[in-house]
Amino acid sequence: MGLIIQQRALQAAGELRQLLPVVRKRDKSLFDQIHRAMNSVVLNIAEAEGNDAGTARARFASACGSAKEVRAGIQLAVAYGYVPDMKVQAVDIALDEVCAMSWRLSGR
Numbered sequence: 039m040g041l042i043i044q045q046r047a048l049q050a051a052g053e054l055r056q057l058l059p060v061v062r063k064r065d066k067s068l069f070d071q072i073h074r075a076m077n078s079v080v081l082n083i084a085e086a087e088g089n090d091a092g093t094a095r096a097r098f099a100s101a102c103g104s105a106k107e108v109r110a111g112i113q114l115a116v117a118y119g120y121v122p123d124m125k126v127q128a129v130d131i132a133l134d135e136v137c138a139m140s141w142r143l144s145g146r
Contacts, residue, residue, distance in 0.1 A: 043139040047080045050132035064120045072111035078104035099144035105136045
């Protein structure tokens with residue numbers, strides 16, 4: 039695995055793994071949305087690595103959007119009282135870095 043962004047996205051997914059079962063018990067719909075968006079982050083980054091420059095930029099832009107979606111989902115989980123704020127800090131930081139890197143790689 040060559041891209042640092044991919045490693046950071048997988049780290050975020052690993053951090054999220056601890057939160058998802060709690061969210062799933064309280065709000066299946068929110069769980070599904072966060073889970074699908076996190077999958078999209080990792081898979082779009084992987085797809086970008088194997089594509090031409092134009093398609094890669096589009097996949098990085100999609101990864102950025104999905105990372106922001108995951109962040110919004112975990113912020114909702116905190117706002118709803120499903121998980122405490124301090125439990126989401128590590129995944130939020132990792133996703134912030136993924137957003138920054140993917141935005142830059144998208145050429146925007």
